[in-house]
Amino acid sequence: MREEATAFVPGHITGFFSAHPDDDPTEAGSRGAGVTLTDGVEVTVEPTDEPASTIVLDGRTLEIDAVETVLETLAVTARVEAESDLPLGAGFGVSGAMALGTALAANRVFERELSWNELVTIAHGAEVQAGTGLGDVVAQARGGVPIRLEPGGPQVNKLDAIPARARVEYVTFGELSTADVLSGETDRLSAAGKQALSRVVEEPTLLSFMYASRLFAREAELLTERVARTIGDVTEVDGQASMAMLGETVFALGTGLSDAGYEPTVCATHPAGAMLK
Numbered sequence: 001m002r003e004e005a006t007a008f009v010p011g012h013i014t015g016f017f018s019a020h021p022d023d024d025p026t027e028a029g030s031r032g033a034g035v036t037l038t039d040g041v042e043v044t045v046e047p048t049d050e051p052a053s054t055i056v057l058d059g060r061t062l063e064i065d066a067v068e069t070v071l072e073t074l075a076v077t078a079r080v081e082a083e084s085d086l087p088l089g090a091g092f093g094v095s096g097a098m099a100l101g102t103a104l105a106a107n108r109v110f111e112r113e114l115s116w117n118e119l120v121t122i123a124h125g126a127e128v129q130a131g132t133g134l135g136d137v138v139a140q141a142r143g144g145v146p147i148r149l150e151p152g153g154p155q156v157n158k159l160d161a162i163p164a165r166a167r168v169e170y171v172t173f174g175e176l177s178t179a180d181v182l183s184g185e186t187d188r189l190s191a192a193g194k195q196a197l198s199r200v201v202e203e204p205t206l207l208s209f210m211y212a213s214r215l216f217a218r219e220a221e222l223l224t225e226r227v228a229r230t231i232g233d234v235t236e237v238d239g240q241a242s243m244a245m246l247g248e249t250v251f252a253l254g255t256g257l258s259d260a261g262y263e264p265t266v267c268a269t270h271p272a273g274a275m276l277k
Contacts, residue, residue, distance in 0.1 A: 004046035005108040006277045007101040010143060010270035011037035011086045012093035012136045013170070014245040015213030016220075018193030019134060019186045020151035025125040029151030030134035032193055033200050033209055035251075036143050037168060039267040041084040041094055042277075043101025045109050048079045056081045057088065057098070066099040066133075069126035074103070076110045085265070089175035091247025096136030099123040100274050108276060116141075121153035143273035145209070147200060162204045165271065169264035170244070170251040173226050181222075181246050192219040206240075206253055213242035224248055233260040 017032030048054065053071050055064050056079070067080055080102050086092040100123040107114050114122075124137040138157050139146045145162040181189075196212035214231065217223050223231075227243050230250045234241035239256025243249065250257065257264040 001047060001111060002109045004044055005105040006042060006044040007104040007274060008040055008042050008277055009097035009101045009140050009274040010040040011097065012139045013037065013091060013249075013251050014093075014135065014139075015209055015242055016193050016196040016216035017135060017148075017245060018190035018197065022152070025128040026121050027152040027156055028128045028134065029124065029138070029148070029153070029157065030193075031148050031151055031197055032135055033145070033147045033162070033197065033212075034139055035145050035166070035168060036140060036270040036273070037092070037267050038270045039085055039265070040270065041082050041086065041097035041101055043080060043082045043098055043105055045078050045080050045102060045105035047109060048077055050077065050079075053077050054079045055098075058083060064095060064098055065130035066095050066123070066126040067102050069129055070099050070102045070123055071106065073122050073126065074106050074110065074112055076106055078106055078109070087172055087175075089177070089247065090172045091176070091244030091249045093133060093136035093140060095130065095132040096123070096127050097140055097274075099126050100137050100140055104274060104276055117154040121155060124153040141273045143270050145206070145269055147197070147204065149201070160201075160204070162200070162206060162209060164206050165269050166206055166253045167255070168251060168253060168267050168269060169255065169257040170249055171230065171257060171262050171264045172247065172249040173224075174248040176246045176248055189220040189222070192216045210240040210242055210253060217243040222246070230260075230262070233262075236260070
């Protein structure tokens with residue numbers, strides 16, 4: 001057993017998706033596309049003698065169901081301490097990043113000797129069970145600008161990607177509940193997501209991705225007034241912006257938000273997936 005291990009997991013912004021439930025959480029998930037970010041989550045796991053595991057994010061002790069499920073699946077008790085500049089609940093895949101980072105780091109600390117696909121499957125299934133995401137984990141494991149062609153964990157999921165890198169800007173106005181959206185009626189959302197995916201598969205470019213994402217947000221009726229106004233501001237200066245799924249967050253490629261007069265956080269697409277440090 002090691003004293004501790006640390007993993008970095010990139011943030012992930014989903015541009016569009018369709019929901020695909022299944023009784024088996026490792027086979028449930030989503031189809032869609034997004035961008036992984038150089039802004040991410042650093043997760044450190046260390047053994048503990050306490051009777052229960054502890055989860056800390058940016059100095060705050062939290063209950064994060066997906067992380068707890070990962071630890072239970074690996075049959076370990078640990079202290080999980082994570083640091084991130086990304087806000088929780090705003091469409092950046094923080095809960096998925098914490099689940100995946102915990103799986104990778106705990107596997108090393110406790111010498112479970114599981115494979116990459118096994119650990120990603122555990123983290124993906126844990127997040128689906130928690131209701132906090134359907135596709136972030138597999139995308140964060142891949143990195144880049146991933147396209148999820150099939151739902152589920154890596155044993156059933158088929159991934160492609162847009163072969164490009166970009167500067168990414170984002171502004172966040174607040175949280176949206178992923179669980180509330182996913183537990184409601186998703187037929188309209190999924191129909192819009194399938195149409196968006198077809199467009200990007202036919203034309204796998206960043207421009208096509210941004211166009212499909214904007215169209216999806218409008219047709220799925222997920223836009224808030226402030227998000228819609230901000231996207232409009234970027235469009236007026238010939239920029240490309242859309243809404244992060246699922247959060248009251250606007251992201252843009254290049255300098256769209258800056259050109260529109262906002263003061264965004266700036267990062268870039270992450271060239272690789274999650275990794276142990």
